[in-house]
Amino acid sequence: MTAADPVVLITGGARGIGRGIAAHLVGQGWRAVIADRAAPAEPLPFAHRFLEIDVSDEAAVAALVDSVAAGEGRLDALICNAGFMIRKPLEQLSLAEWQAVIGTNLTSAFLLARAAAPLLRQAKGAIVTIASTRAHQSEPDTESYAASKGGILALTHALAVSLGPDIRVNCISPGWIDTHGGTLSAEDHAQHPAGRVGRVEDIASLAAWLAGGESRFVTGSEFIVDGGMTRKMIYAE
Template identity: 55%
Template sequence: MLEWGNDDTPNNGRVALVTGAARGIGLGISAWLITEGWQVVLADIDRERGSKVARVLGDNAWFVAMDVAKEDQVSVGVAEVLGQFGRLDALVCNAAIADPHTPPLESLDLKRWNRLLAVNLTGAMLLAKHCAPYLRAHRGAIVNIASTRASQSEANCEAYAASKGGLVALTHALAVSLGPEVRVNCVSPGWIDARDPVQQRLEPLSVFDHAQHPVGRVGTVEDVAAQVAWLLSDAAGFVTGQEFVIDGGMSRKMVYED
């Protein structure tokens, strides 16, 4: 696990905005980027937890409250980032309603469908829209956090699958529209144990949970964070419009019912 709140953390002068950053994968990405010297703006709808997490992460973290599905909040939040730091080099669109399961299609409420797509898909579009001019100015990069649900499904996950599939498509559309100044890629995680460390200790995953993966374990937030950090770096300068699957090989595994 990453160490948080290190007073000796360097600052490379670059600024990243990470949405859905108060917990889970978004928090892991934020912490990783901070260890690499980024100034990270954590955006989240949970003001109380987001502010607390930013304090724990140290001087290179700053919190802004934001519901990514509401354009007025996105616009104001991005303006706050620019007012505070004067630049923006990277955008990580991670905010999502994470539970993939909804009621059976026949009883799926349209309001629930619309809210999930608004957060998971429209939010990424709104962030890209309002961040694009500033990312262009510094030849920045966007990483969208999609899901293997974009290409695989269980029953009753129509809204989530549609939102993540749309996010993969939005990624390559943005890459073409915003290039060459801005690179845009997405990461599609599989099973990532993104629970708080206390919960992980109290309810550890089973041996079978880990063993069913070709790599022998369930993923961690650091697995995703490392990939995101690379995609934001100069080392990925020739990479855009791509989807990177981080799932321990599960989507390549043939599974048959006994």
């Protein structure tokens, strides 16, 4: 790889969807900087630079972007993927737990976009946020997660309007994505109109398209990738 190759910064990139996006982009010739709260359990099998940080911390995010400017010299795409869920009955959910989820899932995207805007503007780059179909529908006891992902949707179109035309901002909302390679039943797959549970590659390929030049007329949009589940009427029989 050379200094002329595009650079992507991916949060939550040590595992799951973030790891898949990083691997896909590196395979397309991008240089990847991966930021995560914890190092991967095993070395990632592709070229990258890893930084262990808490993306909900303002000073840490500023230092992260400064490190990219100094180390890579440019930033062409930012993938805001970091996030986690606390599933707990509302009456038992503490304010500290609520704030932790909002901080990592939502506030981090604001901090990253604000810090990275100058570099992205120079590159005429792109931001891709990762929300969830849970921004549109919920299971019980997921208030903090749903609120954070709904906030990501609104933040995405606000950033697209504020940062355009130099920086495009789009959102991917995954449904059920198998990130662990576990055993899935025939029913798990069959309930999806697309005929199967989602794979990490389904998100990675879309993220790569949104980060790259082929999507230059696309901004402020949400892309739901859920095999059709949010379009399916489900009633108890």
